[in-house]
Structures are given as structure tokens and as C-alpha cells.
Amino acid sequence: MAKRLLTTLNLSYSEAWGLLFRAAEIKNANYTSDLLAGKTIVMIFEKASTRTRVSFEIAVNQMGGKTLLMTRHDSQLGRHEPIADTARVLSRYADGLIVRTYAHSTLDFLAAYSDIPVINALSDDFHPCQILSDMLTITERTPDLEKVRIAWVGDGNNVAHSLMQAAIYFPFELFMTFPKGYEPNTDIIGNCLSLGAKIYMTYDPEEGVEDAHYVYTDVWASMGQEDEQEKRAEIFAPYQVNEELLAGAHPDCKVMHCLPAHRGEEITDEVIEGPRSIVWDQAENRLHMQKAILEWVYGNHDYHQYTVTTKHGKHQAFPHAPF
Ligand code: CP
Numbered sequence: 534m535a536k537r538l539l540t541t542l543n544l545s546y547s548e549a550w551g552l553l554f555r556a557a558e559i560k561n562a563n564y565t566s567d568l569l570a571g572k573t574i575v576m577i578f579e580k581a582s583t584r585t586r587v588s589f590e591i592a593v594n595q596m597g598g599k600t601l602l603m604t605r606h607d608s609q610l611g612r613h614e615p616i617a618d619t620a621r622v623l624s625r626y627a628d629g630l631i632v633r634t635y636a637h638s639t640l641d642f643l644a645a646y647s648d649i650p651v652i653n654a655l656s657d658d659f660h661p662c663q664i665l666s667d668m669l670t671i672t673e674r675t676p677d678l679e680k681v682r683i684a685w686v687g688d689g690n691n692v693a694h695s696l697m698q699a700a701i702y703f704p705f706e707l708f709m710t711f712p713k714g715y716e717p718n719t720d721i722i723g724n725c726l727s728l729g730a731k732i733y734m735t736y737d738p739e740e741g742v743e744d745a746h747y748v749y750t751d752v753w754a755s756m757g758q759e760d761e762q763e764k765r766a767e768i769f770a771p772y773q774v775n776e777e778l779l780a781g782a783h784p785d786c787k788v789m790h791c792l793p794a795h796r797g798e799e800i801t802d803e804v805i806e807g808p809r810s811i812v813w814d815q816a817e818n819r820l821h822m823q824k825a826i827l828e829w830v831y832g833n834h835d836y837h838q839y840t841v842t843t844k845h846g847k848h849q850a851f852p853h854a855p856f
């Protein structure tokens with residue numbers, strides 16, 4: 534069956550860790566590849582994108598492949614051709630789909646009705662490629678994730694859901710902080726907790742960021758929620774990531790944002806431009822991780838080869854992979 538990356542849960546434990554190791558290798562080597570030579574990947578983008586679209590297009594290009602962009606405006610998608618029909622047709626032309634959409638079910642349909650790889654480039658519910666590259670940004674600074682505390686401050690949205698799923702695979706502590714009524718999806722919370730994620734939840738931003746090594750925020754109104762912008766701005770105001778809030782975080786705390794950012798709303802100009810901000814490294818790492826993801830989809834990289842060195846010597850990186 535064709536590979537799918539609809540949520541992080543499509544990865545095995547070893548593959549999720551392996552993607553981090555591999556993306557770091559790709560970043561630090563003079564990486565060249567012709568893995569995608571002769572392949573054309575259709576990019577269906579129903580929402581705007583700078584980082585995800587451009588990094589995927591450049592990654593595909595640098596790996597020898599070609600991309601073709603399809604939006605609602607210039608295809609029959611905007612004229613209500615069923616997703617299932619689109620999936621079956623594109624399957625016969627292309628070698629893969631990279632899809633940014635609204636309802637996550639659109640991705641499920643595309644995957645169900647096509648027999649080519651499908652990658653989620655953001656849906657209303659998940660943003661797996663973002664969070665995988667964010668894990669690279671974090672491990673570059675703090676490789677021992679057992680000792681890492683991450684605080685999410687803001688909406689319980691797509692990026693938040695993928696971060697929670699990452700906590701299933703990686704042993705950091707995650708403090709989720711959001712206003713009442715803007716909690717993450719309860720089924721997703723339950724699923725992550727039952728699979729071993731160390732997730733704690735609070736409505737109190739000060740409690741949420743206490744001693745955090747990383748504070749992560751995102752827009753208060755995601756794409757598709759523009760009508761709620763004003764109402765949300767009022768409700769989320771106490772959740773702004775500013776110097777005052779960060780005073781309670783770990784002294785070396787770094788600040789993360791998937792971008793695009795709304796300065797003066799979820800994050801202050803001072804913080805995003807300040808020394809704690811690692812948002813540009815996050816954005817850069819998208820490109821390296823997209824290449825690693827494309828290799829996972831189209832290659833046969835061995836993700837069990839990686840080793841870690843502890844005080845007891847060198848070990849296979851995942852000696853006790855739970856799944
Ligand atoms: N972070 C992110 O996905 O950015 P874009 O919306 O620009 O792709």
C-alpha cells in the first residue's frame with residue numbers, strides 16, 4: 534500500500550525518531566538525491582501557504598522530481614467535483630499528493646480513493662510535517678528530550694494536536710494552556726494520553742509556562758476562522774506570549790511559532806525579534822524535514838541504523854520501541 538502521512542500516527546516509533554536523525558544528516562551533509570527523478574507530485578493547496586508549499590516544492594525539485602500546483606480556483610475542486618473522483622483520476626497521472634485542506638476527512642477520502650502516497654500539508658485538525666521539523670529544532674538544542682518541558686500557549690488547534698501526538702513518540706513533558714472553550718479535541722487528548730504522552734492541561738498561562746524550556750504559540754484564529762478573529766482577540770488576550778509571561782519560564786527558555794505570526798496578538802514584536810526566538814530556525818528546518826519525509830515515502834531508508842551514546846555505551850537508538 535502507498536505510504537500516507539496524514540497524521541504523525543502513520544509513523545512507527547522508529548520511523549518518527551529516524552526522521553529526526555535523517556533530517557539532521559540531510560541538513561548537515563552536502564545532500565544530493567535523485568530519488569524523485571521522473572516523478573511528479575501534485576500539490577493540492579486549498580489554503581494559503583508560504584513555508585510548507587515552498588519548502589516542499591524546493592525539496593521535490595532538489596530531489597530530482599517535479600511538482601504541479603492545484604488550487605480550488607483553477608480546478609474542478611472549486612466546482613464540487615467529488616474528492617473521491619479527484620483522487621482516482623490523480624492516481625492515474627501522478628506519483629503522490631501533498632495536500633493542504635480544511636476538513637481532515639478530505640485527506641482521508643483522498644487516501645482511501647487513491648493508490649499513491651498522500652502527505653498532509655495541514656488540515657483543520659493536524660499539521661504533522663510542521664511538528665516533525667519542530668522536533669528537529671528542539672533536539673538540535675536539547676537532545677535529551679526526557680529533560681524537556683514544552684508549553685503550548687494558545688488555541689487547541691491543528692498545530693497543538695500534532696504537538697500532542699509528538700508527545701506519544703518523544704518523551705518530553707507537554708503543558709497545554711488555552712482559554713476555556715478552546716481546548717484541543719477531547720478524542721485526540723484521550724488517544725495521546727492512552728498511548729503514553731505526558732500531557733498536562735491548564736487554563737492558567739502562568740502555570741502553563743512555569744519552568745518551560747520551550748514556549749510554543751500560534752495564531753489565535755487559524756485559516757478558515759477569520760470571522761472569529763475579533764471575538765478570539767478578546768478571549769485570548771491573557772494568553773499573549775510576552776516578556777512578562779516568559780518571566781516565569783525557565784531562564785534559558787526558547788520561543789517557538791510555526792509562522793505566520795500576528796505580532797501584537799499571540800506574540801509581541803519584542804519576543805519574536807528577541808534572543809529567545811528560534812522561529813527562523815524552525816522555518817529553515819521545514820526544508821530539511823520535508824526531504825526526510827519524502828525519503829520516508831519514496832525511499833527505503835533504514836531507520837533502525839541510528840545509535841545513541843549514553844553513559845553505558847553505544848546503543849541502538851530505539852532499544853525498547855513500544856510500537
Ligand atoms: N508554518 C506553516 O505551515 O507556514 P505556511 O502556512 O506558510 O505554510
Ligand code: NVA
Nearest residue numbers: 690751755756791792
Ligand atoms: N493554525 C494555523 C497554522 C498555520 C501554519 C492555521 O491553521 O492557520
